[in-house]
Amino acid sequence: MTTLTLSKAINAGLRRALEADSKVMIMGEDVGKLGGVFRVTDGLQKDFGENRVIDTPLAESGIIGTAIGLALRGYRPVCEIQFDGFVFPATDQIVSQLAKMRYRSRGKISLPVVIRIPFGGGIGAVEHHSESPEAYFAHTAGLRVVACADAADAYSMIQLAIASDDPVIFFEPKRRYWDKGEVDTTAPLDAATPLDRARVVLPGTDVTLLCYGPLVRTCVEAAMAASSPAPGAGPRSIEVIDLRSLSPVDMATITDSVQRTGRCVIAHEAPVYLGLGAEIAARVTEACFYHLESPVLRVGGFATPYPPSRLEEHYLPDLDRILDAVDRTFAY
Amino acid sequence: MPNVRSTAETELVQLLTPEGERVEHPGYPLDDNADIEGMYRDMVLVRRIDTEAIALQRQGELGLWASLLGQEAAQIGSGRALSAKDMAFPSYREHGVAWTRGLDPMRLLELFRGVNNGTWDPEEHKFHLYTIVIGDQTLHATGYAMGIQRDGTEDEAVIVYFGDGATSQGDVSEAFAWSSVFNAPVVFFCQNNQWAISAPQERQSRAPLYLRSSGFGFPGIRVDGNDVLACYAVTKKALAAARDGQGPTLIEAFTYRMGAHTTTDDPTRYRLSSELETWRLRDPIERVRAYLARSGQAGAAFFAQVEAEAEELGARIREGCRRLPDPAPLDLFEHVYATPNSIVDAERDLYTAYLASFEGEGAAR
Numbered sequence: 028m029t030t031l032t033l034s035k036a037i038n039a040g041l042r043r044a045l046e047a048d049s050k051v052m053i054m055g056e057d058v059g060k061l062g063g064v065f066r067v068t069d070g071l072q073k074d075f076g077e078n079r080v081i082d083t084p085l086a087e088s089g090i091i092g093t094a095i096g097l098a099l100r101g102y103r104p105v106c107e108i109q110f111d112g113f114v115f116p117a118t119d120q121i122v123s124q125l126a127k128m129r130y131r132s133r134g135k136i137s138l139p140v141v142i143r144i145p146f147g148g149g150i151g152a153v154e155h156h157s158e159s160p161e162a163y164f165a166h167t168a169g170l171r172v173v174a175c176a177d178a179a180d181a182y183s184m185i186q187l188a189i190a191s192d193d194p195v196i197f198f199e200p201k202r203r204y205w206d207k208g209e210v211d212t213t214a215p216l217d218a219a220t221p222l223d224r225a226r227v228v229l230p231g232t233d234v235t236l237l238c239y240g241p242l243v244r245t246c247v248e249a250a251m252a253a254s255s256p257a258p259g260a261g262p263r264s265i266e267v268i269d270l271r272s273l274s275p276v277d278m279a280t281i282t283d284s285v286q287r288t289g290r291c292v293i294a295h296e297a298p299v300y301l302g303l304g305a306e307i308a309a310r311v312t313e314a315c316f317y318h319l320e321s322p323v324l325r326v327g328g329f330a331t332p333y334p335p336s337r338l339e340e341h342y343l344p345d346l347d348r349i350l351d352a353v354d355r356t357f358a359y
Numbered sequence: 360m361p362n363v364r365s366t367a368e369t370e371l372v373q374l375l376t377p378e379g380e381r382v383e384h385p386g387y388p389l390d391d392n393a394d395i396e397g398m399y400r401d402m403v404l405v406r407r408i409d410t411e412a413i414a415l416q417r418q419g420e421l422g423l424w425a426s427l428l429g430q431e432a433a434q435i436g437s438g439r440a441l442s443a444k445d446m447a448f449p450s451y452r453e454h455g456v457a458w459t460r461g462l463d464p465m466r467l468l469e470l471f472r473g474v475n476n477g478t479w480d481p482e483e484h485k486f487h488l489y490t491i492v493i494g495d496q497t498l499h500a501t502g503y504a505m506g507i508q509r510d511g512t513e514d515e516a517v518i519v520y521f522g523d524g525a526t527s528q529g530d531v532s533e534a535f536a537w538s539s540v541f542n543a544p545v546v547f548f549c550q551n552n553q554w555a556i557s558a559p560q561e562r563q564s565r566a567p568l569y570l571r572s573s574g575f576g577f578p579g580i581r582v583d584g585n586d587v588l589a590c591y592a593v594t595k596k597a598l599a600a601a602r603d604g605q606g607p608t609l610i611e612a613f614t615y616r617m618g619a620h621t622t623t624d625d626p627t628r629y630r631l632s633s634e635l636e637t638w639r640l641r642d643p644i645e646r647v648r649a650y651l652a653r654s655g656q657a658g659a660a661f662f663a664q665v666e667a668e669a670e671e672l673g674a675r676i677r678e679g680c681r682r683l684p685d686p687a688p689l690d691l692f693e694h695v696y697a698t699p700n701s702i703v704d705a706e707r708d709l710y711t712a713y714l715a716s717f718e719g720e721g722a723a724r
Contacts, residue, residue, distance in 0.1 A: 052509075078509055084540060089498060089533035096502020099481070102509070120530070123492045124499070131476040131488055134694040168695050168703075192697035223701065275702040 028211055034067045034204040036178035037143075039212055040185035041068065041105065045075050048103065051189055054081040054090060055107030055143075064109055065145055065204055087117035091142065095124055098138045103189060111146040112155030118163070125194045126169030137192045141185075146174070147241045147296045148343055149202035151336040158333050159240075159297035164196045165274040165306075172274040173222055174198035176243035178208030180226075183219035184271070191222060198273075200241035225277035227284065231266030234290035234353055237281065237307060239270040242294050242344065249349045265353065273303055281307065282314045289320040290356040294344050299327040321359035326352040371581050371613060374588040377641040379649025387592040396657055398439060398587045399647045400665045402431040405455040406644065407669040408464045409618075411676045412471065416622040420680050421471045425452045429585070429617030432643030433550050434520075435459060436590025437612070440598060441518060444485065448500040448519040451489040452550075456520065460486035464672075468680050475686065494521055494528030497547065501534045504543035504601075516601035517545040518594070524555025526571060527563045535575040535609070544601035546594065547572070547609045550584060552616035557629040569611035577607045584614030585643040615641070688714060 031039060044051045053068055053075075059082035062069030072080035083090050087108060094104035108114045114121075121142065128136045148157030165172045171193050175181035181199070188195040220226055228243060229250050238246040250265035266284050270276060285291045291311050293304035304325035311323050326344045334342050372384050405427065412424040427434060434455025441447060447456055454467055462484050470477040470489060477488045490496035500519035507515045525531050526549060538545045551568055553560050564571070572579035582593040590612055597608035615638040619626050651657040692707040 084533070084536050086533045086536065088530055089501075089537050092495065092498020092530060092533065093502030093505060093537055096499040096504070097506045097509075098502075099487070099499060100503050100506025100510070102506055116529075119492060120495060120498065124490075124495050128488070129697065130694050132481070132694075133475060133478045135478065135480050136488070137697060171696070275700050278701065278705075 028209045030207055031178050031182070031210045032205050032207050033175070033178045033181050033200070034065055036182040036208070036210050037067050037175075037185050037199065038069055038071070039210070040182045041071060042074070043212075044105070044186050044189045045071065045079065050101060051103045051105065052079050052081065052097065053105045053107070054083050054094060056083055056085055056090075056109050058082060058107050063107060065201065067143070067199070067204075068107065087113055088120050091117040091120040091125060091140070094140045095120065095128070095138055098140050099136065103139045105141040105143060105189060108142060108144045110156045111144055111158040111160055114142075114144055114160060121164070121170070121196075122167050126167045129193070130169055138194050139189070139192050140194045141188045141197050142195070143197045143199060145201035145204070146198045147200050147202060148333060148339050149241065151339075153336070154333070157336070157339065159295065159328065161196070161198055161273050162297055162302050165303060170194055170196055170274060171222065171272070172196045172198070173272050174200065174240035174270070176200060176203070176240055176269050176271070177206065179210045180220070180269075180271070182210045182212065183214075183216060184222060186216050187219060187222040190216070195222075198240055202241050203244060206244065220271070223272045223275055223277060225268050225270045225272065225280040227266060227280070228269045229265070229267040231264040231288065233264045233288055234266070234292060234356055235281070235284040235288045236265050236267045236349070236353065237270060237291065237293045238267065239273060239295065242296060243267070243269045245344070245346055246294055246349060249346045249353070252346060253350055253353065263353065263357075276303070276307060276310070278310055278314065281311060285311050285315045286318045289318050291315075291319070291323045292349070292352045292356060293323065293325050294349050294352070295327045296343055297328055298330050299325045300330045302327055321356040324352045324356055371583050372589045372593055373583040373586050374592060375586045375646055375650055377585070377646050379646045379653060381650060381654075384589070387589065387596060389588055389592050390595065393588065393591055394439075395588065395647065395651060396661065398435055398591070399644070399651060399657070400668070401435045401439070401455070401458060402587065402644045402647065403665050403669055404672055405431055405435065405458050407673050408454055408458070408676060411673045412468065413618070413622060415468070415677065415680050416471070421468065421622075422473045423621050423623065424471050425621045426616075426618035427452050427454050429615045429638065429643070430550055430552055431455055432587035433584040433590050433612040433614050436587040437518065437548050437594040437610075440591050440594035441485075442514070442598070444515045445598060446485050446487070446500075446503055446515070446517045448487045448496040448503070448517065449489055450493070450496060450520050450522065450525070451491050452522075453489075453520050457486055460484045462486055464676060465679050465683075468676065469683060472680065472683055474683050494525040494530040497521055497525070497531045497534035498537070500545050501538045501543050504538065504545040505541055507544055508541070513602060515544070516598045517543075518548050518598065519545060520548050520550065522555060523549065523551040523553065523560045523563055523568060524558065525549070526568055535572060535577075535607075538607040539575045539577050542604070542606040544604075545607050546597045546601055547607060548594065549609065549611045550614055551611050552614050554616050554620070554626070554630065556620040556624060567611070569609060572607070572609035577609065579609035579611065581611045581613055584612030585641045585646070587643060587647060
C-alpha cells in the first residue's frame with residue numbers, strides 16, 4: 028500500500044496505462060510541460076515523450092475531434108478538459124460523433140476515448156470552474172459516464188476507463204484532489220470493482236444515501252454524524268452508496284439497498300432539477316414501490332447557474348443539508 | 360467594396376477548358392497515369408447513380424438524397440488522385456469519391472433509405488462513414504493524420520471533404536490550426552459549390568476561401584472544380600506534399616451545385632435560373648467528352664459502352680433499392696455500447712416482451 032492523494036493516484040493509473048499499452052496517449056491543454064493545472068499528468072510527458080503526451084492548441088472541440096481521429100487510427104487517447112465549464116465547446120464532437128459512431132457503424136468502429144473532467148465546486152473559483160455537467164452526458168446514449176471519489180478507486184477506475192472500448196466521460200472531484208488514501212499499486216486490474224458497479228461505502232439499515240464524486244466524503248461524514256447524534260435525536264444508520272457509474276447507473280446495487288432500508292436520499296452538486304437524482308428516484312420508485320416508507324428525496328444544487336464563490340457554501344449540499352433531507356424521509 | 364482580391368483576379372488552376380481544350384499549367388503537369396477515359400466513365404456512372412437516387416426519392420423509396428450533380432469532376436478527380444493507402448473523410452455528398460474507393464453505391468442508398476446510418480468498413484475502403492454535422496470530419500481527419508505521423512509511415516496521407524458553408528464552422532478553423540501546428544499529412548478539399556442550402560458563398564466569407572489557409576500558415580490553391588484533370592493533378596500534388604512531410608494543403612475546388620441541396624430543397628426560391636445556365640456551359644462531363652472525341656482518344660464505341668454500363672448500373676440500383684429489407688425491430692438496441700449495458704438491456708427486454716404481446720394477432724408489427 029502507498030499513501031497517495033487522489034490526483035497522484037490518477038497520475039499513477041495513467042502512468043501504468045501508458046506503460047501497458049503503447050497506443051495510450053494523453054492530450055489536452057497544459058498537460059505536458061506543466062503537468063496539467065492540477066498536476067494530474069505531472070511528469071508523464073517527460074517520461075513518455077511529446078508524441079504520447081501532447082500539449083494541444085487551446086481548443087476543446089479540437090481535442091475531442093482529433094482524439095476521435097486518433098482512435099479511428101487505433102490509438103487510445105485520454106483527453107483532459109481543463110475545467111467542467113470548458114467542455115461545452117466540445118459538446119458537438121462528444122454528443123454527435125464520439126457517442127454515436129459505434130451505433131452509426133453497427134459496431135465496426137470503436138472509439139476508446141477517455142475524457143477526464145475535473146468537476147464540481149468548493150474551491151473558491153471564478154465562473155465556469157465549479158460546474159457539474161454530468162447529466163448532459165449521461166443523457167447521451169453511447170457514452171459511459173463515471174465519477175471517482177477517492178484515491179484507491181480513482182487509481183483503478185482510470186485504468187478501467189482507458190481499457191474500455193466505449194468512450195468514457197471520467198469526472199474527477201477537483202476539491203478532493205488533495206485527499207489522501209491508501210492505494211495498492213500492485214493489485215491486478217481484474218481484481219478491481221468493475222467500472223459499471225456502484226459500491227457500498229458504509230453499510231447501514233435505516234436509509235440509503237446515494238452520492239458520487241465530491242459528495243461521497245460529505246455523505247460519509249453525514250452518516251458518521253447521524254450514527255451518534257446530538258442529545259434528543261435518535262441515532263440513524265445510513266447506508267452510503269458511491270454510484271461510481273452515472274451511465275449506466277447500477278440499479279441492482281441501489282435496489283438491493285433500498286429494499287432493505289425502505290428510504291432513499293440522493294445527493295449531488297448538480298442542480299436537482301432534471302439531474303441524475305430525478306432519474307434514479309423514478310427508477311427506485313418503480314423497483315421498490317412496496318418497500319418504500321417515504322418518497323425518494325433529492326438534495327443538490329439549485330435551479331440557478333453556479334453562484335459566485337462567496338455564495339457557493341449555500342449552493343453546495345453540505346453535511347447539514349444532507350442530514351436535513353435524511354430527517355425529512357423519516358417525517359412521513 | 361471589400362478590400363480583398365475579387366474572384367476575377369484569383370488564379371484558377373485549369374487543365375481542360377469548358378470547351379474541352381487541353382491547356383497546360385506550369386505548376387501542375389498532368390502525369391502519365393491520368394486515365395482520362397476512366398475519369399469520363401466514372402463521372403458518367405456517378406451522375407447516373409445520382410439521377411436514379413433522385414428518382415427513387417421521388418417514388419418514396421429513399422427518404423432523402425443529397426445530389427452531387429455538377430460536382431462529378433471535383434470528386435472523381437480528387438478521388439482518383441488518392442493512393443490505395445490514403446484515407447478519405449467525406450461529408451455526405453461524396454458519392455463520387457465513394458465510387459473511386461470501390462464502395463458499392465447500394466451502401467449509400469441504404470443510408471438515405473433509412474435502413475442504417477452507413478455501415479461500410481471505413482478501413483476496408485479507406486473511406487470513412489458519411490458525416491452529416493457540418494465540418495466535424497475535418498478534425499477526425501486531422502487526428503487520423505496525427506496517427507499516421509505517430510505510426511511513422513511515410514506512404515499515407517488523409518483527404519477530407521467539406522463545402523463552402525463548412526468553412527464558417529469553428530471545427531474547420533480548429534482543424535486548420537491543428538494540422539498546421541502539428542504539420543499533419545492532411546489535404547483539405549473544399550468543394551465550393553457556391554451554395555450552402557440557400558446561403559451564397561458571399562454569406563460565408565468576404566475573402567476567397569482558398570486564401571483562408573494562409574493565416575494558418577499553409578498553402579491554399581483554387582482549382583477549376585469542374586475540370587477533372589485539374590482536380591486530379593492538384594490533389595495528387597497536395598497528397599504527395601503531405602506524405603513528404605510538408606504538412607497540410609487547402610484546395611478550393613470552384614464548382615457549382617447544379618441541383619437542389621437535397622431532395623427536400625427548392626432552389627428556385629433563392630437563386631436565378633440564369634446562374635444555372637451559366638454553369639451548365641461549364642459542365643464537368645461534357646468538356647471531357649469533347650476533348651476525348653476531338654483528340655481521337657475515344658470514339659463512338661467507347662461512349663456507347665459507357666452509356667450501356669450506366670444503363671446497367673441504373674437498373675441494378677433501382678431494383679436493389681426496392682429489395683433492401685428493413686432491419687429487424689430489435690436491431691435498434693444493438694451496437695450502442697461495446698459491452699452489455701444494464702439500461703439498454705433492460706429496455707430491450709421490456710420492448711421484446713411488448714412486441715411478443717402482439718403475437719398471434721396476425722398483424723405484423
